[in-house]
Amino acid sequence: MELRPPAAADQVLAELLDRLVALDYNFVTPTPATHQRYLQRNRRRARSLRDIFGWSLPFSPADIDADLLALLERGAFIEPQGHWLRPLIRVSSLGGALFVHSAFPTLERDAVFFGPDTYRFAAFIMRELPASDGHILDIGAGSGAGGISAVRAGKAARATLLDINARALWMAGHNARAANIAAETTMADLTALPDQTYDAVVMNPPYMVDGEHRQYRDGGEDRGLDLAVSWTLAATHLVKPGGQILVYCGSPVVEGEVLLAARLMGELGPEWRMEASEIDPDIFGEELDREEYRDVERIAALGIRIEGG
Ligand SMILES: C[S@@+](CC[C@H](N)C(=O)[O-])C[C@H]1O[C@@H](n2cnc3c(N)ncnc32)[C@H](O)[C@@H]1O
Incomplete structure (x- = not known):
């Protein structure tokens, strides 16, 4: 079922996040493959809030506080699954803050x-961005994990969170509020530059390469x-002189050549300095079985820093 927030959902989500923060809730989201493995080994109903909001396990109405159940019903954050209820949202922790996002599986x-990738992206920002009271665009x-983490860590005073996905921006707005940082959300696809x-x-x-064309x-x-190349080129028009562009991205490697780095070197003008490093040499190895990747040796996670202009 698709999660379409009813009018009450705003207040409910705010209340839910505040409640999880107060309870010191934490959950680190693993890869979909690890999540699937965990569910196969644990074919049971939820026994804790981490089971519900982390592992997306179904639960019995009798298993949780009546007021929490009422909250989830009011927000339409659950749906029936046989005799049980299935959560439609997940909440993950990163650097001491909580982030609501879609339940597993994300189909x-x-x-x-x-x-x-979100954890690697945020860690890259923490490493590379200097402290600043400026304005960051994610x-x-x-x-909103990247921009929100940057502001929380003093890398910027405020964040603009841009996406084409209205549901993501709705959740990002709530995540920013729960983290108590200054942020605004902008729905755009970069065909027209802000x-x-x-x-x-x-x-x-x-x-x-995604046959289902999922936006994320x-x-x-x-x-x-x-998309990574066109966003990076767009970013060169969006950054102030002296500012930084940080791109966290996976890149196919073919016969030793890291394709994203090579394309950006060819397409960025000489006024830009670029430094690319491998954060992880081998991610999503299982995808290499796909026909589209037949000549790809591996997919590397890159951290790319661009300055100049
Ligand atoms: C890999 S996810 C990263 C999300 C988040 N930055 C993180 O690190 O967890 C990519 C995001 O890009 C968004 N997106 C896809 N196409 C877009 C477009 N044309 N313009 C703006 N955002 C887009 C998706 O909706 C998704 O939220």
């Missing part, structure tokens, strides 16, 4: 993404590279 085209913000520049621009674009995953043509 819908507009599912709200959060995963190991392109393809999803749950009429503004930023002190830093960060992104974790979709980069896979499908990177477009050229083995999933096109």
Whole structure:
């Protein structure tokens, strides 16, 4: 079922996040493969809030506080699954803050993404961005994890969270409020550039070949590279002189050549300095069985820093 927030959902989500923060709830989201393995080993109903909001396990109405159940019903955050109820949202922790996103499995085209890439992306921002009281733009913000983490860590005073997914921006707005940071959400797809520049621009674009064309995953043509290249080129128009562009992204490697880095080197003008490093040499190895990746040796997770202009 698709999660369509009813009018009451705003207040309910705010209350739910505040409640989980107060309870010191925490959950680290693993890869979908690890999540699936966990569910196969644990074919049972939920016994804890982590089971419900982390592992997306179904639960019996008798298993949770009546007022929490009423809250979830009011927000339409659950649906029946046989005799049990299935959560439609997940809540994950990152750097001491909580982020609401879509429940497992994330099959819908507009599912709200959060995963190991999000943790690597946020860690890259923490490492590379200096402290600042500037304004950061997070392109393809999803749950808002990148921009929100940057502001929480003093890398910017405020964040603009941009995405084409209305549900993601709705959740990102709530995540920013729960983290108590200054942020605004912008629904856009970068075909028209925002009429503004930023002190830093960060992104974790979709980069896979995805037959289902899920917004969080499908990177477009050229083995999933096109979106990352066009967002990076757009970012060169959106960053202030002296500011930083940070791109966290997966890249196919063919005969030793890291394709995303090679394409960006060819397409960025000489006024830009680019430094690319491998954060992880081998991610999503199981995808290499796909025909589209037949000449790809591996997919590397890259951290790319661009400055100049
Ligand atoms: C891999 S997810 C990353 C989400 C988040 N930044 C994170 O690290 O968890 C990519 C995000 O890009 C968004 N997206 C896809 N195509 C887009 C487009 N044309 N314009 C803006 N955002 C887009 C998706 O909706 C999704 O939220």
